[in-house]
Amino acid sequence: MYQRDLQIQKGVKNVVRIQFKNSDQKRIIVSNTGTYLFTMFDAINQRQILEKPINILDDGTTLALRGEGEVVFSESDTIDLEVSEYQFSVKYLDPTLGGYVPAYSNTYYGVAGKIKVLNDIYPVLKPSQSVTDFQQTYNDSIQLYQWNSGNIYASPEYHSTGAALHTVALYMTNFKGTVYVQGTLFSSPGSSGRYVTISTLTYDGFSGIDYLNFNGVFSFVRVIYQPAKGPMNYDNLSTAYAGTFDKVLYRS
Numbered sequence: 001m002y003q004r005d006l007q008i009q010k011g012v013k014n015v016v017r018i019q020f021k022n023s024d025q026k027r028i029i030v031s032n033t034g035t036y037l038f039t040m041f042d043a044i045n046q047r048q049i050l051e052k053p054i055n056i057l058d059d060g061t062t063l064a065l066r067g068e069g070e071v072v073f074s075e076s077d078t079i080d081l082e083v084s085e086y087q088f089s090v091k092y093l094d095p096t097l098g099g100y101v102p103a104y105s106n107t108y109y110g111v112a113g114k115i116k117v118l119n120d121i122y123p124v125l126k127p128s129q130s131v132t133d134f135q136q137t138y139n140d141s142i143q144l145y146q147w148n149s150g151n152i153y154a155s156p157e158y159h160s161t162g163a164a165l166h167t168v169a170l171y172m173t174n175f176k177g178t179v180y181v182q183g184t185l186f187s188s189p190g191s192s193g194r195y196v197t198i199s200t201l202t203y204d205g206f207s208g209i210d211y212l213n214f215n216g217v218f219s220f221v222r223v224i225y226q227p228a229k230g231p232m233n234y235d236n237l238s239t240a241y242a243g244t245f246d247k248v249l250y251r252s
Contacts, residue, residue, distance in 0.1 A: 006088065006115040010081055011122055014073040018054060018090070020103070027067030031060035035093040036103060038071045040115060043087045050077055054090065083119045087112040128169070128251040129153070131223070144226055144236050151189060151220040152250050159217045159252070166252045168223060169211045174243030175203050176228040177236070183218035195222060205243065223248045 008014040018038075020030045030036070036054035041047065057068040089112050090104035102111040134147035154166065168181055179202075182195040189195060198214050198221075227242035229235065236242060 010078040016071045018069045020067040031058040128249040131248040149223040154218040169249040171247040176242045178226045180224040
């Protein structure tokens with residue numbers, strides 16, 4: 001075999017063609033000669049990744065297929081592999097010796113080749129934007145405190161139509177109060193006055209994760225939560241009554 005490095009794409013079907021040659025780089029007949037196996041392994045951690053049979057295409061008569069074999073990697077073979085460089089070997093079950101012998105070597109008589117697992121077909125998801133620190137403000141018009149997530153970038157360059165999907169996940173613990181999900185088209189919205197309310201959500205002792213999906217092209221979004229004021233409280237700062245609003249996750 002020739003020592004060419006191999007490349008396969010994760011998560012899709014890959015077919016790798018193999019040619020068996022002698023030391024003079026001439027193809028040799030491999031039809032009906034025995035079993036060949038392709039082994040892929042992680043040399044750093046000393047673990048085998050997978051082992052696949054080599055399907056021999058050489059039929060003994062067709063010149064174009066002389067010395068030809070192929071290895072088929074299914075989607076499930078590679079979907080969980082890390083994008084990295086691995087090693088491979090090819091071995092032959094010798095019926096005379098009753099064991100496996102190397103069937104691959106490079107110019108330097110090394111019996112392991114290199115194979116790279118790439119991910120150039122599917123897009124890689126970025127993590128959601130997370131907000132756990134909120135800006136406290138006082139709303140004079142309603143005489144209650146509110147907490148603001150600040151401006152969360154909504155990646156408008158990736159959304160050319162109003163059908164663009166946004167998802168907001170809201171994490172709460174025994175929360176009582178109101179949550180406002182807002183959006184803006186301004187490129188520099190500041191801290192107030194340039195947002196419109198997309199949705200108003202009301203809770204009465206909710207614990208867990210609630211979520212909201214909405215569509216539209218926005219430059220930024222933000223989340224404002226306003227805890228409820230207890231009947232015996234002067235303001236709405238009591239977490240004993242209103243619980244807590246813990247986190248926002250946003251992705252678009």
